[in-house]
Amino acid sequence: MNWVAWKMLNGDTAKYLGAVFGVAFGVLLITQQASIFVGLMSRTANPLRDVREASVWVTDRHQQNADEIEPISDGAVHRIRGVEGMDWAVRLYKGVARARRPDGIFRQVILLGVDDHSFVGAPRTILMGDLADLRRPSAMFIDKAGHESLWPGEPLQLGREIEMNERRAVIVGICETSAPFQSFPVVVATYSQATQFIARERKQLSFVVGAPVAGVTPAEACRRIKAATGFEALTYDQFVWQTINYYMANTGIPVNFGITIVLGFIVGAAIAGQTFYLFTLENLRHFGALKAMGVNNRRLIGMVLLQAAIIGAIGYSLGVGMAVAFFEISGRALPDLRGINIPWQVAIGTAGVVVAIITFASLMSLRRVLLLEPAVVFRG
Amino acid sequence: MIVVSTALNTPVPDPPAPRPAVGVACRGIEKEFGSGETRTRVLHGIDVDIGCGALTLLVGPSGCGKTTLISIIAGLLDPTAGDVTLFGTPQSQLRGNRRVDFRARNVGFVFQQYNLLPSLTAAENVAVPLLVARQPRKRAIEQAAGVLDAVGLGSRLKAFPNQLSGGQQQRVAIARALVHEPRLLVCDEPTAALDSSSGQTVMELLKSVAVHPERTVIVVTHDSRVLQFGDRLLEMADGRIVLDTIPQSHS
Numbered sequence: 001m002n003w004v005a006w007k008m009l010n011g012d013t014a015k016y017l018g019a020v021f022g023v024a025f026g027v028l029l030i031t032q033q034a035s036i037f038v039g040l041m042s043r044t045a046n047p048l049r050d051v052r053e054a055s056v057w058v059t060d061r062h063q064q065n066a067d068e069i070e071p072i073s074d075g076a077v078h079r080i081r082g083v084e085g086m087d088w089a090v091r092l093y094k095g096v097a098r099a100r101r102p103d104g105i106f107r108q109v110i111l112l113g114v115d116d117h118s119f120v121g122a123p124r125t126i127l128m129g130d131l132a133d134l135r136r137p138s139a140m141f142i143d144k145a146g147h148e149s150l151w152p153g154e155p156l157q158l159g160r161e162i163e164m165n166e167r168r169a170v171i172v173g174i175c176e177t178s179a180p181f182q183s184f185p186v187v188v189a190t191y192s193q194a195t196q197f198i199a200r201e202r203k204q205l206s207f208v209v210g211a212p213v214a215g216v217t218p219a220e221a222c223r224r225i226k227a228a229t230g231f232e233a234l235t236y237d238q239f240v241w242q243t244i245n246y247y248m249a250n251t252g253i254p255v256n257f258g259i260t261i262v263l264g265f266i267v268g269a270a271i272a273g274q275t276f277y278l279f280t281l282e283n284l285r286h287f288g289a290l291k292a293m294g295v296n297n298r299r300l301i302g303m304v305l306l307q308a309a310i311i312g313a314i315g316y317s318l319g320v321g322m323a324v325a326f327f328e329i330s331g332r333a334l335p336d337l338r339g340i341n342i343p344w345q346v347a348i349g350t351a352g353v354v355v356a357i358i359t360f361a362s363l364m365s366l367r368r369v370l371l372l373e374p375a376v377v378f379r380g
Numbered sequence: 381m382i383v384v385s386t387a388l389n390t391p392v393p394d395p396p397a398p399r400p401a402v403g404v405a406c407r408g409i410e411k412e413f414g415s416g417e418t419r420t421r422v423l424h425g426i427d428v429d430i431g432c433g434a435l436t437l438l439v440g441p442s443g444c445g446k447t448t449l450i451s452i453i454a455g456l457l458d459p460t461a462g463d464v465t466l467f468g469t470p471q472s473q474l475r476g477n478r479r480v481d482f483r484a485r486n487v488g489f490v491f492q493q494y495n496l497l498p499s500l501t502a503a504e505n506v507a508v509p510l511l512v513a514r515q516p517r518k519r520a521i522e523q524a525a526g527v528l529d530a531v532g533l534g535s536r537l538k539a540f541p542n543q544l545s546g547g548q549q550q551r552v553a554i555a556r557a558l559v560h561e562p563r564l565l566v567c568d569e570p571t572a573a574l575d576s577s578s579g580q581t582v583m584e585l586l587k588s589v590a591v592h593p594e595r596t597v598i599v600v601t602h603d604s605r606v607l608q609f610g611d612r613l614l615e616m617a618d619g620r621i622v623l624d625t626i627p628q629s630h631s
Contacts, residue, residue, distance in 0.1 A: 011500075285495060292454070294485070294512050294513075375447075375457045377491055
């Protein structure tokens with residue numbers, strides 16, 4: 001009878017496609033919005049992810065996330081290096097500066113200052129230039145998206161000059177970085193150079209990053225640093241989640257995306273549920289005939305669930321496919337969306353939502369089918 | 381000589397001839413719908429035996445209880461009182477899936493509106509009762525093709541219902557009702573949606589293909605043009621059988 005159920009579904013192309021696209025549209029909306037939400041939240045921690053070598057992050061004890069920074073004194077790095085169990089520790093600057101082109105056009109940029117000697121925190125993917133050139137006077141790298149933002153439509157080119165804090169900066173390299181939350185260009189210089197590109201403050205060090213020796217866990221190292229220095233010390237994972245949780249709790253992003261995701265669910269459930277219900281309603285006399293011919297309720301339930309499952313599976317595949325295509329195309333066309341893709345957790349979560357939509361649609365329809373008196377077939 | 385009814389105005393002989401083996405035995409069948417002040421009694425103690433090997437017509441005005449009676453006989457409705465015995469099996473002893481299975485094996489249906497699945501071909505539609513009985517699809521469709529051939533539609537096996545005339549659709553429905561060789565065939569107004577010629581063809585087909593010494597065939601009809609095909613005529617009025625006779629053509 002499963003074959004009959006499949007043929008019944010296929011026979012009413014309009015309703016079949018209507019229900020499939022109802023699910024697909026809901027899935028597209030949910031997957032796309034949830035993925036962007038996860039991507040945005042994940043971006044808040046991208047500055048940390050780009051410093052892959054560091055498992056220990058030390059900063060001011062009132063620090064709440066990776067973007068709002070209370071500088072600590074430069075000498076802190078020596079105190080951290082002195083904590084027992086630390087293998088190494090280096091300085092890392094992170095701040096926002098203003099970059100001005102010679103023609104006066106300017107943009108806010110995220111300025112990273114990496115350790116002059118070890119280059120811990122420097123970009124790994126170099127598109128043009130040599131990382132060693134960072135040691136040249138006034139040198140800096142810029143990320144590809146930043147270059148396209150500052151010089152839209154122009155080819156990537158080394159040697160361009162910008163002014164930062166009334167100082168000349170020369171682009172000696174172009175790199176890829178993880179997309180930042182603020183969508184600003186990212187420029188990278190050595191720590192000593194970076195501190196020249198910003199207004200002078202008494203304390204300028206954003207973070208001390210490092211790693212413990214073998215046999216000491218990052219958590220243990222952090223505990224020792226806190227005890228010895230009074231600074232906030234977090235493991236990489238702790239800092240990532242602290243930052244994400246901060247944005248979750250202190251911005252309207254979760255609520256706004258949450259509303260869209262709920263709307264996606266409602267729209268998907270409404271379209272798919274209503275269309276599938278209408279499909280069942282129009283086939284009620286056929287279900288009645290099948291009942292009269294000896295198809296029991298268990299097999300009818302199986303038929304309706306199979307029809308719903310087919311709609312759900314095809315709708316889900318289409319919806320996820322459209323979302324993948326969206327991110328694939330938009331990731332290339334819109335730099336702001338680069339790096340955002342569909343996490344497997346979102347794909348599985350959306351599948352769960354589709355199961356809920358399909359269950360809802362099936363229950364509405366099954367009720368009518370199960371309560372149907374087979375004698376209805378004699379009523380014309 | 382008596383008159384069956386003023387509406388049909390067809391003279392029939394009296395009394396009926398001796399009948400063959402009983403397929404359907406109704407005893408004290410009553411049926412009520414609704415409750416309290418809206419309670420309506422539709423059938424009032426129907427007692428009737430219907431034999432095999434004959435085509436029995438059930439006639440009467442709208443609302444007289446014909447449809448309710450055949451629904452009860454076919455096991456689609458429970459009577460409020462009384463019992464129906466089909467081929468020696470009291471239906472009151474069958475409950476739930478046992479009754480559904482009994483119906484699937486022993487009862488065939490022909491509906492007024494054909495009720496063919498529009499997305500299945502003629503052969504596939506005919507195969508449905510065999511699929512219900514869990515026969516493999518390929519074998520079921522082969523068997524269905526044979527029955528369609530018997531009803532004169534061997535050349536339209538792959539036609540969809542919307543590609544067939546009303547008469548052809550009803551022939552497909554008859555083939556579907558017979559493909560699993562049921563012992564009881566219940567036809568509800570099989571000619572109501574057909575023109576005179578198609579109606580005659582369908583009745584001739586029922587008479588020639590459906591009637592079988594081990595099968596009971598009951599046809600509910602309003603159509604006075606088909607009375608000649610009946611071997612026996614039961615007329616109902618107000619929930620009772622008021623006349624049980626043999627149509628004139630058989631006298």
